[in-house]
Amino acid sequence: MSQKLIKTFIDSIPHPEKGQKFYRDSEIKGFGLRVGTTSKVYIAESKINGKTIRVTIGKHGIFTAEQARNQAREVLLKMAKGINPNDEAKEQKARSMTLQNVFQDFLAARKALKHRTIYDYKRIMSTYLADWNSKAIAGITKDMIAKRHAELGKTSKAQANLTMRFLRALFNFAAGQYEDSKGQSLILGNPVKRLSQTRAWYRVQRRQTVIKPHELEPWFQAAMSLKNDGLSQNRETIRDYLLLILLTGLRREEAAGLTWNNIDLKSKTLKVINTKNHLDHTLPLSDFLYDLLQERKTHAINEYVFPKVSGNGYIVEPRKQMAKIIEQSGVTFTIHDLRRTFMTVAESLDISAYAVKRLANHKMNNDITAGYIVADAERLRKPMQKITDYILKCAGYKPTTTTADLPAGTLQNDA
Template identity: 80%
Template sequence: MTQKLTKTIVDSISYPENGQTFYRDSEIKGFGLRVGATSKVYIAESKVNGKSVRVTIGKHGIYTAEQARNQAKEILLMMSKGINPNDEAREQKTRGMTLQHVFQDFLIARKALKPRTIYDYKRIMGTYLATWNNKAIAEITKDMIAKRHTELGETSQAQANLTMRFLRALFNFAAGQYEDSKGQTLIPDNPVKRLSQTRAWYRVERRQTVIKPLELEPWFQSVMNLKNDAISQNRETIRDYLLLVLFTGLRREEAASMAWDNVDLQAKTLKVTDTKNHLDHTLPLSNFLYDLLEQRKANAVNEYVFQRAGGVGHIIEQRKQMAKVIKESGISFTIHDLRRTFMTIAESLDISAYAVKRLVNHKMNNDITAGYIIADVERLRDPMQKITDYILKCAGVKPPIKAIKLSKRGAIK
C-alpha cells in the first residue's frame, strides 16, 4: 500500500488480526510503516551493496510521522553511500558493551568450563578487575592494561600475570563473537598484547614446593585435628579431602568433585572421569584410603564424596581450614603442593617412571615403549600401598599390629 504517511493516515490504519502489514510512503522511496497486531513502527529500507536492508526507526506515538520522515532521509542517505545503519548501530552497541557483559557471554559460550574454573574467573572479575566491570570493553586501553598489571604485580606477580591472561582471553573471545554483517570483527585490537610487545610479563618461576618428610608428621597431626564443631560442620570433610589428595596425587578439582558412582569399595578403586588430559584415570585404593572412604560412605549425604556443609553439591573452597593447618603446623602449602609431594615420594621410592606417570595420569607422549604397556590398575596397587606406607611412617602413624597365631605347643607360626 502506497500513500503519503501522515499522522492522520497512520492513526486511521487498523491493526491486523494476524501477521504484519507494510505501508509505503508515496513521497520518499524507502520510507514506510510496519503494522503488527499491537504496534505501528516506522522503517526505512533500501539496498546496500546489493543486499536489502531494513532499519527500524521507532514506534508511532514516540515518533511523529514528520520526525520519522526526517530520520528516514538521514538513514537512506547513509545507505546510498554503502553504509549499513544496522552495522553502525550494532558496532555502537558493542563498543558500549561492558566487560561484565562480555564475561557473561563468555561463560555462556564456554559450556565445558569446570566449576572451579568458573569460580576462579568470577573471583578475578570481582577482585582484580572489579573497577572495570561496568566499563565499556572498547574503553580499556593498552596504557590501562600496563598500569593495572604493574599495580597487581606489587602484591603478586603470579596473580598479575594470571589476571591479564584471563583478560586477554576475554578480548580474544569478543573479537570472535561480535561481528558486523560482513563478518568483520567489531573488536579489532587486543590491548593486552602491549605486555608481550614490551616484554612486561613477569617471569614467575614454577612452584617446586613440597611437604618434606620431616614436615609430614606435624602437617598430618594438624590436619587430623580438624574436627567438626558448632561453628563449622565441614572441617572433617576438608580433613579427608586434604588426606586423599596427599595419598593419591589427584588434582584439586578432580578430588573435590569426586562422585560416589566412581568409587568402587568392593574392587578397592576410584575413577576420575573429568581429567585435565581428558583420559579416564583409575587408581587402586591403599588400605588407608579404603578405610577413609568406607567411613565417609557410611555417612554420605549426597552423590559427592566431599559434600558441602549444606549437603548440596561438593566442596569448592578449602582455604579457611587450610589456614588453620598452616598456622598450627607452621608448614605453608597449597593443594598442588600435596600432588607434588605425592610424586616426589613416588620417585624417591624407586617406583618405575611408567608407574609414577600412570599414578598421576600424565600422558606419555612420543614414548614408543609406553604404548605397549597395558595400564592395569592392579599393577599400580603395590606402588600405591608403598607410597601410603611411607607417608604414614613419616607422619608417625604406626601400622596396625597383626595377630600372631600360636600352635598348641606355643610355637609361633
C-alpha cells in the same frame, strides 16, 4: 502495498492474527511500516552490495509518521553511500560494552568452565579489576594495561600475570563475539599485547614446594587431629579431603567435586570425569583410602563425597582448617603442594615413568611408546599402594582401626 504513510492511515491498519505485514510509502522508496500482532514499526530498507538491508527506525506512537520519514531519509542516504546503519549500531553497542558486560557474555558462552575457574575469574574481576568493571572495554588502552600490570606486580608478580592473561582472554573473546554484517570484528586489537611487545611479562618461577618426608609426621598428626565439634561440623570432611589429595595426587577441584556415583567400593576404584585434560581418570584405592571412603559412605548426606555442612554442594578451599594444620605442625603447604608431594614420592620410589604419568593423569601425546601401553586401574594398584605405604610410613602411622575414625593418639613412630 504502496500508499503515503500518514497517521490516519496507519491507525486504521488492523493487526494480523499471526505473522507480519509490510506497507510501503508511496513518496519515499525504501520507507515502510512493519505491522505485527501487537506493534507497528517504521523501517527503512535498501540494497548494499546486492544484499537487502532493513533498518528499524522506531515504533509508531513513539515516532510520528513525519519524524520516521525524516529519519528514514537520513538512513537511506547512508545506505546509498554503501554504509550499513545496522553495523554502525552494532559498533556503537560494542564500543559501549563494559568489561563487566563482556565478562557476563564470556561466562554465558563458556559453558564448560569449572566451578573453581569461574570463582577465580570473579575474584580477579572484583579484586584486581574492580575499578574497570564499568569501563567500556574499547576504552581500555595499552598504557592502562601496562600501568595496572606494573602496579599489581609490586605485590605479586604471579597475580599480575594471571590478571593480564585473563584480561587478554576477554579481549580475544570480544574480538570474536562482536562482529559486523561482513564478519569483521568490532573490537580492533588486544591491548594486552603491549606486555609481549615490550617483554614486560614477569618471570615467575613455578612453585616446587612439597611436604618433605620428615615433615609428613607432624603434618599427618595435625591433619588427623581435626575433629568435628559444636563450632565446626566439617573438620573431618576437610581432613579426609586433604588426605585423599595427598594419597592420590588429584587436583583440588577434581577431589572436591567427587560424587558417590564415581566411587566403586566393590572394585576399589574412584573415577574423576571432570578433569583438566578432559579425559576420564580412574584410580585404584589403596587400603587406607578404601577404609576412609567406606566410612565416609556411611555418613553421606548428598551425592558429594566431600559435601558442605549445609548439604548443598561440595566444599570449597578450606583455608581456615589448613591454617590450623600449619600452625600445629609447623609445615606450610598449599593444596597443590599435596599433589606435588604425591608425584615426588612416586618418582622417588622408582615407579615406571608411564605409571607416574597415568597416576597424575598427564597427557602423553608426544610419546609414541606410551600409546601402546594399556595402564588400567588394576595395573596401577600396586604402584598406588606402594606410594600410600611410603607416605604412611613417613607419617609414623600403623593401621589399627578404620582410618576415617582414627584417633590422633594411634600415630606411632616407625622406628
